[in-house]
Amino acid sequence: MSAVDTAALTNPRARRRVLLRKRFLRRRMAVAGLVVVIGFVVMALFAPWLAPYPPGQVDFNSLLAPPSREHLLGTDALGRDELSRLIWGARASLQAGVLATLLALIIAWPIGMVAGYYRGWIDAVVARVTDVLLAFPFLILAVGLAAIFGPSLLNATLALGIGAAPALIRVARGETFALREEDYVPAAITNGASDRTIIFRHLFPNMTSTLLVQATVTIPAAIVGEAVLSFLGLGVQPPTPSWGTMLQDAQSYLTQAPRLAVFPGLAIVLAALAFNMLGDGLRDIFDPRTTR
Amino acid sequence: MGGFLLRKVGAALIVLVLASMLVFVGARAIPGDPAIALGAENRDPAVLAAIRHKYHLDEPLPEQYIHWIWLALHGDLGVDQRQLPVAHTIVTRIPITIEIALLSLLVSVVIGIPAGVIAAVRRGHPEDYFVTTGALIGLSVPHFWLGLLFIIWFAVDLHWLPASGYVGLSHPIANIEHMVMPAIVLGVGFAAVLMRQMRSSMLMSLGSDYVRTARAKGLSERSVVWRHAFRNSLITVTTLLGLQLGALISGVVITETIFGIAGFGRLTIDAVNQRDYTLIQGVVLVTAVSYVVINLLVDVVYSLLNPRIRVS
Numbered sequence: 170m171s172a173v174d175t176a177a178l179t180n181p182r183a184r185r186r187v188l189l190r191k192r193f194l195r196r197r198m199a200v201a202g203l204v205v206v207i208g209f210v211v212m213a214l215f216a217p218w219l220a221p222y223p224p225g226q227v228d229f230n231s232l233l234a235p236p237s238r239e240h241l242l243g244t245d246a247l248g249r250d251e252l253s254r255l256i257w258g259a260r261a262s263l264q265a266g267v268l269a270t271l272l273a274l275i276i277a278w279p280i281g282m283v284a285g286y287y288r289g290w291i292d293a294v295v296a297r298v299t300d301v302l303l304a305f306p307f308l309i310l311a312v313g314l315a316a317i318f319g320p321s322l323l324n325a326t327l328a329l330g331i332g333a334a335p336a337l338i339r340v341a342r343g344e345t346f347a348l349r350e351e352d353y354v355p356a357a358i359t360n361g362a363s364d365r366t367i368i369f370r371h372l373f374p375n376m377t378s379t380l381l382v383q384a385t386v387t388i389p390a391a392i393v394g395e396a397v398l399s400f401l402g403l404g405v406q407p408p409t410p411s412w413g414t415m416l417q418d419a420q421s422y423l424t425q426a427p428r429l430a431v432f433p434g435l436a437i438v439l440a441a442l443a444f445n446m447l448g449d450g451l452r453d454i455f456d457p458r459t460t461r
Numbered sequence: 462m463g464g465f466l467l468r469k470v471g472a473a474l475i476v477l478v479l480a481s482m483l484v485f486v487g488a489r490a491i492p493g494d495p496a497i498a499l500g501a502e503n504r505d506p507a508v509l510a511a512i513r514h515k516y517h518l519d520e521p522l523p524e525q526y527i528h529w530i531w532l533a534l535h536g537d538l539g540v541d542q543r544q545l546p547v548a549h550t551i552v553t554r555i556p557i558t559i560e561i562a563l564l565s566l567l568v569s570v571v572i573g574i575p576a577g578v579i580a581a582v583r584r585g586h587p588e589d590y591f592v593t594t595g596a597l598i599g600l601s602v603p604h605f606w607l608g609l610l611f612i613i614w615f616a617v618d619l620h621w622l623p624a625s626g627y628v629g630l631s632h633p634i635a636n637i638e639h640m641v642m643p644a645i646v647l648g649v650g651f652a653a654v655l656m657r658q659m660r661s662s663m664l665m666s667l668g669s670d671y672v673r674t675a676r677a678k679g680l681s682e683r684s685v686v687w688r689h690a691f692r693n694s695l696i697t698v699t700t701l702l703g704l705q706l707g708a709l710i711s712g713v714v715i716t717e718t719i720f721g722i723a724g725f726g727r728l729t730i731d732a733v734n735q736r737d738y739t740l741i742q743g744v745v746l747v748t749a750v751s752y753v754v755i756n757l758l759v760d761v762v763y764s765l766l767n768p769r770i771r772v773s
Contacts (some may be wrong), residue, residue, distance in 0.1 A: 305749055
């Protein structure tokens with residue numbers, strides 16, 4: 170046995186990491202999800218090198234052309250290469266999905282933790298405010314923001330982030346509520362730890378797995394949300410390619426070129442499915458109760 | 462029970478007041494002078510001043526808010542750009558949207574609940590994998606894309622169903638023909654959510670002490686599953702319906718847009734596209750109010766089903 174392995178077995182944190190990795194690798198669905206997610210990230214990051222054509226390049230000689238060797242997925246009504254636009258579209262989707270989720274977590278986690286830790290009137294106020302925010306479905310919120318600030322990818326991302334926050338506040342609050350009862354909290358208080366120390370040093374590290382799981386289930390919802398908003402004209406504005414705007418364009422050519430409506434949708438489904446599979450897997454490995 | 466109801470209603474009222482303030486402030490945050498919009502081409506300062514006075518735009522914001530909410534409570538949400546009363550427009554559009562929402566809920570319950578029970582009872586068997594995989598896909602497929610695919614398949618290719626539009630209930634067959642696709646498109650996503658919830662709470666119930674006791678008593682497996690585990694699981698699923706309402710409202714907006722149905726959801730999108738601020742304000746207010754009221758109803762039903770909640 171090498172020195173590294175011995176260290177891994179004696180250090181509890183490292184041992185847990187090894188255990189989690191082992192559990193994760195046993196879940197084929199979760200691993201497949203992770204591989205596809207990485208694939209989409211690579212696609213978005215390296216779009217300029219991967220896409221065969223620039224996304225806005227118009228070819229008037231091949232409008233609505235069927236798939237061919239030059240255009241593997243054919244062209245749209247303006248003669249733009251469908252595959253290239255699909256690859257570039259991954260940028261808008263992932264950007265909105267990841268940033269909206271980050272925003273939601275940054276808003277929700279501190280609020281939820283403070284409410285769950287202090288309880289009392291702070292908790293009551295937070296509960297009412299989340300109720301108020303929940304009264305506005307994310308689409309209505311996005312509609313409102315689009316009306317105030319004008320439609321754009323940034324505003325769509327803001328709307329999605331704010332829209333996802335109330336549910337996450339509830340999760341963070343509930344989790345803090347439960348963790349507060351653990352023995353190490355009174356132990357820390359006896360040792361003279363301040364509230365801040367307890368929240369940041371003791372409670373927060375114990376919530377990272379919940380945080381990670383919530384992030385992986387919020388991202389696919391935000392990806393679909395971005396597509397919806399762009400489809401309705403409230404998100405990404407043309408000519409910037411996004412899966413949602415591509416579907417909006419395709420709506421006018423359902424009879425001539427139904428494939429234009431099929432490919433961007435498949436991309437959305439694949440991305441959302443991959444994140445959902447990853448999220449389900451993570452939830453299973455962190456929560457031993459659901460482990461078979 | 463009375464105290465519980467009173468507390469719930471009180472909380473809902475507070476939420477409603479805060480939500481209406483948010484709507485009001487939000488509408489005022491929209492760039493542009495409403496007086497100029499209402500005055501159409503006329504930029505004469507005297508005319509604009511008269512308009513401001515007529516619509517109370519020259520008053521301080523709190524007074525404007527009170528004036529607006531007072532009229533709203535009396536069913537007056539103002540007039541839109543075409544000088545039509547907003548409240549009337551909303552009232553004519555809402556029944557269409559309620560029909561879509563109810564039909565899609567029906568679809569989701571009919572698919573989601575039995576599927577969840579089967580998956581839980583046959584855990585680890587092929588049926589379970591089939592159902593859970595289906596639910597995962599159902600969760601990941603956006604409604605609007607499914608809608609486009611349905612139009613391509615069933616309307617364009619097969620000519621089975623009309624691609625878009627709405628026919629009133631006075632022509633029941635035509636009405637159902639137009640509703641089949643929207644209801645299924647919207648219902649499938651919720652079926653997935655319901656199924657997952659049903660499966661996990663069924664698994665929880667099936668592993669609990671009272672089910673073990675029921676089995677030990679020698680009850681038949683069917684009785685254990687349906688009379689004991691299923692009934693208790695249904696309680697958790699009811700609350701989920703309330704929480705999913707926001708998603709349902711968002712879903713209806715999209716579904717109506719795709720299938721060209723002039724319901725409340727379509728009205729929302731049109732209001733934004735036309736930048737009709739009175740209409741936006743009215744639509745958003747009605748959405749928030751119905752959300753809060755329906756959630757209150759769900760809470761009450763839930764407490765009737767589960768007496769323990771009332772105490773805590």
